[in-house]
Amino acid sequence: MEELYNQLDFAVKPHYEKIISDILENGYSVVDDLLSPVTVNALRADLLEKYEDDLFKKAAIGNRLNEVIQTGIRGDFILWMDENVINTSHKFFFDRINDLASYLNRTCFLGIMRKEFHYAVYPEGKFYARHLDTFQNDDRRKLSIVCYLNEDDWQPEHGGELVLYLNGENGEIPKTIYPLPGRAVIFESRDIEHEVKPAKRERLSITGWLKTR
Numbered sequence: 435m436e437e438l439y440n441q442l443d444f445a446v447k448p449h450y451e452k453i454i455s456d457i458l459e460n461g462y463s464v465v466d467d468l469l470s471p472v473t474v475n476a477l478r479a480d481l482l483e484k485y486e487d488d489l490f491k492k493a494a495i496g497n498r499l500n501e502v503i504q505t506g507i508r509g510d511f512i513l514w515m516d517e518n519v520i521n522t523s524h525k526f527f528f529d530r531i532n533d534l535a536s537y538l539n540r541t542c543f544l545g546i547m548r549k550e551f552h553y554a555v556y557p558e559g560k561f562y563a564r565h566l567d568t569f570q571n572d573d574r575r576k577l578s579i580v581c582y583l584n585e586d587d588w589q590p591e592h593g594g595e596l597v598l599y600l601n602g603e604n605g606e607i608p609k610t611i612y613p614l615p616g617r618a619v620i621f622e623s624r625d626i627e628h629e630v631k632p633a634k635r636e637r638l639s640i641t642g643w644l645k646t647r
């Protein structure tokens with residue numbers, strides 16, 4: 435008998451299957467080619483233009499209705515992205531995210547219905563202390579996605595590592611991930627505590643969430 439997956443009306447995409455199996459196994463996945471270098475460069479240019487135009491604001495703790503600014507916890511500046519504005523780099527980015535989300539919905543029944551993404555700039559010396567991306571009164575965030583937009587010459591000594599605290603059989607396992615340009619990290623928002631170590635030079639990214647409702 436023909437395998438069931440051969441009867442599905444869409445093509446199996448190996449790079450998405452890898453993300454799914456990583457997340458099922460370890461709770462996270464690191465993908466170095468979710469976005470093309472051309473898209474990364476265009477997004478970086480767009481971010482920098484808006485940052486220089488002073489459109490970013492100090493990031494807060496809590497959800498959008500319940501924000502508190504605490505620079506002792508996080509020191510980044512953010513700008514929410516709007517999928518509906520006409521902007522080529524946004525279009526490339528959201529096309530990719532929408533394609534991934536619909537693949538996850540069709541293959542894993544994740545029930546993703548909403549998304550929210552923002553640009554982030556961590557000025558030199560800034561960090562984000564250990565935290566979970568879901569809120570006490572709101573656990574709709576299912577998957578966290580971070581895409582790094584740093585320059586090609588980003589080195590380990592520039593700091594700004596993302597550290598995921600994974601649950602191992604014999605206790606916690608910290609997993610350090612460098613914010614290399616074009617790299618995307620996808621992880622379970624409800625389960626994985628994480629932090630951003632102090633950046634030794636300006637650190638650029640997009641962070642966002644695929645949400646259930």
Ligand SMILES: O=C(O)CCC(=O)C(=O)O
Nearest residue numbers: 562567580596630639641
């Ligand atoms: O930039 C990163 O590596 C992670 C950012 C983060 O944890 C957040 O914005 O919630």
Ligand SMILES: [Fe+2]
Nearest residue numbers: 565566567628
């Ligand atoms: Fe986070």
